Amino acid sequence: MSTAVRERTTPLSPAARWTAATRAAAAVCLFAAGILWLAAELIGFGLDDVAQLQFMADAPVLAGIGLTCDIIAVPFLAGATLAWWRWRGHARRNWPSSVRSRSRSD
Numbered sequence: 432m433s434t435a436v437r438e439r440t441t442p443l444s445p446a447a448r449w450t451a452a453t454r455a456a457a458a459v460c461l462f463a464a465g466i467l468w469l470a471a472e473l474i475g476f477g478l479d480d481v482a483q484l485q486f487m488a489d490a491p492v493l494a495g496i497g498l499t500c501d502i503i504a505v506p507f508l509a510g511a512t513l514a515w516w517r518w519r520g521h522a523r524r525n526w527p528s529s530v531r532s533r534s535r536s537d
Contacts, residue, residue, distance in 0.1 A: 457517075460510035467504035471497045
């Protein structure tokens with residue numbers, strides 16, 4: 432009598448099936464989003480509404496750089512969010528299923 436043990440061969444993460452280009456794109460999104468957001472926050476750190484308006488009037492170039500970093504970081508944050516969803520492997524959180532409505536009528 433012989434017994435066979437079946438090993439599980441599923442990868443540890445759904446990201447294990449990613450190509451090198453996909454991994455590089457996810458890394459660029461994560462890195463760029465963090466760097467751009469940090470730069471924008473450091474430029475206008477600790478300023479409330481009135482102080483920020485005064486800072487924008489006094490240093491328009493620096494304020495423009497901070498605002499540009501904030502604006503450019505948004506698509507990278509969206510890409511980083513998609514990469515995280517895919518990496519975690521949540522089928523319900525993937526982009527197409529998160530767009531459609533989840534409400535059910537009872």
